[in-house]
Amino acid sequence: MKRVQRMTVADMRALRGKRQLAMLRVETLEEAEAAERAGVDMASVPPELISNPAFRDAAPSVFAIPGADFVEIGTTEDFIRWAFAMVKASADAVYCSASLKTVKALSDEGIPVCGHSGLIPSKRTWTGGFRAVGKTLETAQLVYRQIENLEAAGAFAAEIEVVPEPIALEIMERTSLILISMGAGNGGHAQYLFSEDVLGSNRGHIPRHAKTYRNFAAEYARLQEERVAAYAEYVHDVQTGAYPGEGHKLSVDDHVTGTFRQWLSAK
Template identity: 50%
Template sequence: MVHKSNRPTVHDMRAMKARAEKISMLYVTTLDEAAAADAAGIHMLSIESRFFTTEMREAAGSCFVQVGLPFGPYGNLVTAEDYLRAAFHFTKLGGDCFYCAASLDIQKALCDNHMPVVAHVGLIPSYVTWTGWRAVGKTATEARAVWDHVKRLEAIGCFGAELEVVPDSLGAAISANTPMIMLGMGAGPGADAQYLFAEDVLGHTDGHRPRHAKTYRNFSAEFARLQAERIAAFREFIADVNAGSYPQTQHNVAMSDTEFTAFKADLGL
């Protein structure tokens, strides 16, 4: 028996695009981030397979979850069979669609097996050696290459694609002329979804902060404060141990004098 779920489906996400509804999307890595996204009403989450568990699926609640299948050696996924096995596994755990930046033949194998595939166009981090870390599509020739890539993905049946760091005019033109859902990350307001990393939104990015990132809270300062408090607490613990003030009576397990006396008598102590 197939049990219905209240979570959105591919059909629902396509309907949002058809109604020109904006889709909010976050990349999250923790249970707390997933639960907060669900409570806030975020539509879609990106969760790498290494973080995706039944507990993470539960925390994500009614969010539509894209499970990332890392390319090549990063996820030990190389062949189409590897990707299919992983996709079916994470489907059982509650994945709703699958990010895949592998070759077209691997993406097609997933699509042919009815897996909703989210590909990647524009600046593709796993292929960045070919482009460098820069915006892609600022010339007519490059813009056409991005467009053609999208059309190849359409042809093999992809559900959507991450559209990363392309000019806003190109992002809008592509999104308006494809049935795929275009998940914009630095692709302008015309993309179907606006996609950010939770760490950028919360202000604790480690390393480069991209141009398109927007910070809404300063968790970096809060994390620094908490770390200072951890160190202080640990130092106080050391001081208590050295002074003999820890452990105290309330921290110990009591044994009656009668039983302890019997124990020592048995050993001849």
């Protein structure tokens, strides 16, 4: 693993109000390497990716936050064990959408915790599904209380997802947390998008807040057609005898072949 000085929580706090941080969700080593080379500040990563020893070779300076749905991890005690494993694997912080009790327990252990507010996918049933949160006074107050409670529990950051920008801006002025905006406009200290949306490889629903910079879906479709064509040519060559050709075969001395044939005939 390369020894590189990465951004710290203290560094992030010092950058508040000075510049926006760029954050991506990366799923593969290739995406992690691209994020590193592109100068991405922060990355959300699957636990299995950061557990791969090759991750830090690919992205030595990216501030990495592994995360998973809290129901996949379990109780507070399970979360603490999981978080220690993540930090040991080089995580800079952990994402947690579980209870405030769990957030506090992690913080008490000295583990930097990023919470979640607004539209929390794993808890969306409480706010009406996949929809904006904060468009009414009641839900705006809910988002503020979520941030307030996360701060009190010891989190250092919180994702603020699909919240109207004016509401997020008001909250941002009243918290010490690093707010990570996903669909909250400039109401955050960092902007967060998924690689699949940035690259245009998402063939499903594209969120309104997402911005697409490339069309990987079309490229993947083109490559699939090339894959099918190559396979079809191979099948044709096999059926017609064009493959294997002379260049694909091993040679042997004629004497060896002849002697071997005689040996077989004598059996």
